[in-house]
Amino acid sequence: MLAPVGLAQEQGAQRTDDGMYLISYESKLQPITINRIHNWVVHVETSDGSPVDDAMVTLIGGMPGHDHGLPTMPLATQYLGDGDYLVEGMKFHMNGWWQITISITVESSYDSVTFDLQL
Numbered sequence: 001m002l003a004p005v006g007l008a009q010e011q012g013a014q015r016t017d018d019g020m021y022l023i024s025y026e027s028k029l030q031p032i033t034i035n036r037i038h039n040w041v042v043h044v045e046t047s048d049g050s051p052v053d054d055a056m057v058t059l060i061g062g063m064p065g066h067d068h069g070l071p072t073m074p075l076a077t078q079y080l081g082d083g084d085y086l087v088e089g090m091k092f093h094m095n096g097w098w099q100i101t102i103s104i105t106v107e108s109s110y111d112s113v114t115f116d117l118q119l
């Protein structure tokens with residue numbers, strides 16, 4: 001598989017697949033470098049811009065070209081307020097094309113979005 005062109009380490013907000021939320025993330029490690037455990041902050045807002053404060057946020061990732069996942073199991077450990085969720089335990093162990101899928105569960109509703117990033 002070939003990576004999409006023009007990938008960067010961070011993109012702007014992306015809409016979830018079913019359009020329920022706008023999701024963005026910020027790496028607390030800048031720039032993202034391999035083999036360093038670090039945290040992300042995932043921002044969740046509704047499609048009309050209101051912060052979502054009662055979401056269960058899960059994150060999985062992998063390299064589509066290599067058929068493997070992340071070497072860690074990151075967890076959303078804390079709600080920081082204003083739609084921001086702290087995700088601890090991010091680690092990338094290879095350079096190249098990664099995909100990160102962030103899933104949002106609020107009560108019985110579910111939606112997710114996949115970000116491409118190039119390390």
Ligand SMILES: [Cu+2]
Nearest residue numbers: 063066068094
């Ligand atoms: Cu790989």
